[in-house]
Amino acid sequence: MNSPMQAFVTQAGARIYRIPLELFPQLEGFAHVVVTEHLIALVDVGSGFGDSNEQLEAGLASLRSQYGEAIDWSNLTHILITHAHIDHFGGLPYVRERTAAPIGIHELDRRVLTGYEERLATVAGRLTRFLAEAGLEPEEQTDLMDLYHLGKQLFASMPVEFTFEAAGMDLGPLEFVHVPGHSPGQVLILLDELMFSGDHILGQISPHVAPERLSLNTGLGHYLDSLKRTRPLADRTRLVLGGHNPPFTDLAGRVDEIWELYRGRLARVLEITGSARSVAEIAHELFGQTGGYHRLLALEEAGAYVEYLHQRGYLAIPDFERLEREQTGTVRYQRVEGEAYRMPGPASTAAEIGERHLRI
Numbered sequence: 001m002n003s004p005m006q007a008f009v010t011q012a013g014a015r016i017y018r019i020p021l022e023l024f025p026q027l028e029g030f031a032h033v034v035v036t037e038h039l040i041a042l043v044d045v046g047s048g049f050g051d052s053n054e055q056l057e058a059g060l061a062s063l064r065s066q067y068g069e070a071i072d073w074s075n076l077t078h079i080l081i082t083h084a085h086i087d088h089f090g091g092l093p094y095v096r097e098r099t100a101a102p103i104g105i106h107e108l109d110r111r112v113l114t115g116y117e118e119r120l121a122t123v124a125g126r127l128t129r130f131l132a133e134a135g136l137e138p139e140e141q142t143d144l145m146d147l148y149h150l151g152k153q154l155f156a157s158m159p160v161e162f163t164f165e166a167a168g169m170d171l172g173p174l175e176f177v178h179v180p181g182h183s184p185g186q187v188l189i190l191l192d193e194l195m196f197s198g199d200h201i202l203g204q205i206s207p208h209v210a211p212e213r214l215s216l217n218t219g220l221g222h223y224l225d226s227l228k229r230t231r232p233l234a235d236r237t238r239l240v241l242g243g244h245n246p247p248f249t250d251l252a253g254r255v256d257e258i259w260e261l262y263r264g265r266l267a268r269v270l271e272i273t274g275s276a277r278s279v280a281e282i283a284h285e286l287f288g289q290t291g292g293y294h295r296l297l298a299l300e301e302a303g304a305y306v307e308y309l310h311q312r313g314y315l316a317i318p319d320f321e322r323l324e325r326e327q328t329g330t331v332r333y334q335r336v337e338g339e340a341y342r343m344p345g346p347a348s349t350a351a352e353i354g355e356r357h358l359r360i
């Protein structure tokens with residue numbers, strides 16, 4: 001924690017300020033201010049939790065005092081949200097009270113902001129079913145659902161003014177690239193040789209992926225497709241500024257690292273499922289003993305791997321007849337013998353590599 005504020009200038013002269021925020025206890029992240037001759041945009045707004053709003057305010061104040069920028073709430077031109085996770089948009093009510101700048105987000109994440117209560121309620125239903133099938137004790141299911149419902153108090157629905165696809169996926173010198181997976185409407189924002197990556201790709205941690213059954217356009221399949229489409233952008237990207245972790249330069253290398261991490265984890269799941277296993281058992285094998293919110297994240301992550309492999313025919317449900325009769329209870333997955341596991345590389349075919357060079 002306690003990263004310093006950082007400033008960057010692109011070759012074309014855009015100025016970027018990276019404001020550190022304590023989003024939740026033990027979770028540091030960043031809001032960015034982008035200044036070009038066309039616009040002054042705030043990219044993500046923090047969680048609104050704890051001191052996050054005050055830290056955002058202090059960051060803007062230091063743009064004036066340390067960097068001599070004539071920037072305050074009144075001359076911001078846009079508020080851009082990289083994806084609808086609470087640690088990136090929870091500060092919006094605070095921001096809305098201070099600036100009339102239009103708020104923009106991708107279409108597929110809009111209703112998290114505009115129909116927050118509906119969204120929590122519908123996902124809660126699916127999460128309840130997922131946890132029941134995962135093989136948890138009823139008491140533990142209740143504890144995890146209570147934890148999930150805590151999110152209700154953190155935000156109330158509010159309107160947004162524009163969406164990225166409707167805007168043509170660009171805004172002055174900013175280009176948006178839709179990379180669903182970590183969230184349905186996750187975008188990369190490209191500016192000259194810089195990339196704002198939200199949580200799609202981070203320097204040190206692998207982004208959390210949940211099963212798509214909880215929310216369409218998430219899941220490991222979508223995430224890996226997006227990761228694959230991210231790799232060719234390395235040709236034009238010199239620096240990646242993520243929503244967490246320090247900035248990094250080697251985008252292609254980082255794509256490959258994350259790819260290998262998932263390849264390894266999927267192989268491990270297939271190893272574990274020589275005999276039928278529940279998602280809770282697989283999560284325990286992969287991540288060990290976890291508690292609280294980390295427990296929920298570990299179950300979702302394991303659930304995403306199981307979903308990916310099951311959907312592709314590498315895992316099967318041996319006692320599906322019991323499930324059909326009872327319509328409830330723990331679901332156990334077992335490796336399908338004789339199905340050689342193949343996962344393509346992130347830049348796997350000559351055609352794709354050729355395409356990548358054509359686009360330069």
Ligand SMILES: [Zn+2]
Binds near residue numbers: 182199
């Ligand atoms: Zn996120």
Ligand SMILES: [Zn+2]
Binds near residue numbers: 029085087088199
């Ligand atoms: Zn985040």
